[in-house]
Amino acid sequence: MNLTELFCDVDDFCKQFIPYWHQQLLDNGTVRRTRQTHLSTSEIMSIVIHFHHSRYREFKAYYKQYVTVHLRAAFPKLVSYERFVALTPRILVPLTAFLQTRYGSCTSISFIDSTSLTVCHNKRFSQHKVLKGGAKRGKTTMGWFFGFKLHLVVNDCGDLLACQLTPGNVDDCKPVPYLAQKL
Numbered sequence: 001m002n003l004t005e006l007f008c009d010v011d012d013f014c015k016q017f018i019p020y021w022h023q024q025l026l027d028n029g030t031v032r033r034t035r036q037t038h039l040s041t042s043e044i045m046s047i048v049i050h051f052h053h054s055r056y057r058e059f060k061a062y063y064k065q066y067v068t069v070h071l072r073a074a075f076p077k078l079v080s081y082e083r084f085v086a087l088t089p090r091i092l093v094p095l096t097a098f099l100q101t102r103y104g105s106c107t108s109i110s111f112i113d114s115t116s117l118t119v120c121h122n123k124r125f126s127q128h129k130v131l132k133g134g135a136k137r138g139k140t141t142m143g144w145f146f147g148f149k150l151h152l153v154v155n156d157c158g159d160l161l162a163c164q165l166t167p168g169n170v171d172d173c174k175p176v177p178y179l180a181q182k183l
Contacts, residue, residue: 003050003074010049011042013098021093037087038077044084045091045098047075104159106183112153114172116140117165119147138168151175153183 018041047067056062063081072078079087119135135147145168153162162179 003046003071006049006053007042007046007074010045010098011040013101014040014042014045014094017094017097021097037090038079039075039084039087041091041094043075044087045095047071047084048088048091048095099160099163103161103182104155104157106161107155107157109156110153110161110183111156112151112176112179114149114151116142116145116168117148117150118145121146134167136167136169138170151179153179 047063051059051062054062054066056066060081063084067075068078068081116138137144137146138149139145147168149166149168149170149172151164151166151172152160155161162182164175164179166175
């Protein structure tokens with residue numbers, strides 16, 4: 001999928017989802033600032049998704065070496081890398097919802113696996129405060145880690161069928177019933 005097709009797909013989704021999402025949010029009485037950014041939600045999501053289709057392993061290198069050099073014409077109001085990273089929390093809910101709409105269809109063969117998502121180095125997990133309530137210490141075949149596990153189900157064509165994020169200490173067999181419900 002090229003960048004233009006990806007952006008059109010994401011933008012069409014955002015035009016429908018974001019007004020509905022804002023309508024469903026509960027109001028707690030405080031004034032919320034929703035300042036406009038130079039990049040739209042669709043543009044931020046497109047860059048993040050395009051990164052996963054690229055051959056880059058690190059997002060910083062992808063953004064500084066590829067996006068700012070080769071995609072400046074596609075994104076004329078591009079922001080600095082630091083500002084882009086600060087904007088990414090805004091897309092968590094829309095990106096998750098977009099992923100949910102892109103599940104493939106179940107074929108005769110499905111594969112399930114999990115991978116660790118490390119939050120910090122294993123030696124510093126006791127000092128880590130940002131995700132202290134959610135991230136846990138777990139073990140994989142590669143050793144101990146502190147963070148989360150991402151459990152995925154894909155079909156034989158490589159299409160995503162289901163996914164779940166759990167703390168690192170959750171056994172790989174626990175989310176299987178939930179993941180298999182949708183198959």
